[in-house]
Amino acid sequence: MITAASAYLNFSHAGNDHPVLRDISFQVERQSSCAIIGPSGCGKTSLLFLLAGLLQPDNGSITITGQPRSGTILQHFGLFPWKTVHENIGLGLVLKGMGKKLIREKVEQLLIEMGLSGFGSHYPGQLSGGMQQRVAMARALAVEPQILFMDEPLSSLDALTRERLQNLIQEIRQKKKITIVLVTHSIEEAVFLGCRIIVLSGRPGRVLRIVDNPEVGSADYRQSDSFFHRCVELREILKGEDYGQET
Ligand SMILES: Nc1ncnc2c1ncn2[C@@H]1O[C@H](COP(=O)(O)OP(=O)(O)O)[C@@H](O)[C@H]1O
Numbered sequence: 001m002i003t004a005a006s007a008y009l010n011f012s013h014a015g016n017d018h019p020v021l022r023d024i025s026f027q028v029e030r031q032s033s034c035a036i037i038g039p040s041g042c043g044k045t046s047l048l049f050l051l052a053g054l055l056q057p058d059n060g061s062i063t064i065t066g067q068p069r070s071g072t073i074l075q076h077f078g079l080f081p082w083k084t085v086h087e088n089i090g091l092g093l094v095l096k097g098m099g100k101k102l103i104r105e106k107v108e109q110l111l112i113e114m115g116l117s118g119f120g121s122h123y124p125g126q127l128s129g130g131m132q133q134r135v136a137m138a139r140a141l142a143v144e145p146q147i148l149f150m151d152e153p154l155s156s157l158d159a160l161t162r163e164r165l166q167n168l169i170q171e172i173r174q175k176k177k178i179t180i181v182l183v184t185h186s187i188e189e190a191v192f193l194g195c196r197i198i199v200l201s202g203r204p205g206r207v208l209r210i211v212d213n214p215e216v217g218s219a220d221y222r223q224s225d226s227f228f229h230r231c232v233e234l235r236e237i238l239k240g241e242d243y244g245q246e247t
């Protein structure tokens with residue numbers, strides 16, 4: 001569904017070109033998931049923007065077959081603090097010109113699906129981080145995307161909330177048959193959520209390895225030996241890549 005073919009990206013600064021991404025090639029299959037992992041500053045967000053069509057490569061190409069609707073969830077939830085949860089979730093539908101009644105029904109349904117029933121009239125500031133992230137996800141899902149691009153969506157959450165939301169993302173992908181591209185700096189998150197894991201080198205980012213991870217979505221994967229071994233494998237690949245904490 002998505003193909004990156006020898007894509008290069010530079011940023012110009014003070015008249016000089018700085019390479020950000022070099023020779024990036026991989027594919028993401030329809031209705032599968034792809035996790036992009038790599039050290040801080042290696043170009044993960046830039047790569048996500050390339051895939052989402054928000055940036056153009058300087059060389060090579062990014063191709064998406066068909067013209068799928070997509071949704072994007074950025075690192076900080078990007079909710080409007082002065083709008084209620086209901087209004088935040090319905091935003092994309094209002095922009096599409098959908099009628100009020102339909103929007104209300106759709107948002108109510110999403111509130112239930114995302115475990116936010118009864119919080120529609122709250123403001124984002126009255127919710128926990130995990131709940132705010134659910135709102136951001138509901139807003140992205142409202143427009144029924146075929147592809148969901150997520151940039152470190154869970155990085156600011158505590159470990160347990162994070163695992164719960166990882167489970168939710170996994171469930172939603174399977175139920176709604178969505179293709180997911182997720183940027184993360186967490187090895188466990190990449191292994192839990194990525195059918196395919198693209199491992200990037202330190203800056204400028206190039207593909208160190210493409211790891212297929214077919215067990216994703218199997219029952220109790222997080223507790224299994226293969227999960228553990230896949231995490232060890234990724235840790236080995238990333239060793240020596242200046243793998244600092246994301247900021
Ligand atoms: N608008 C920009 N102008 C110049 N350099 C940028 C810009 N955005 C990102 N960069 C640089 O590109 C590199 C990759 O950034 P980014 O894609 O945000 O990395 P990551 O998400 O992996 O932390 C970094 O070195 C960053 O400083």
Ligand SMILES: [Mg+2]
Nearest residue numbers: 044045046151
């Ligand atoms: Mg980033």
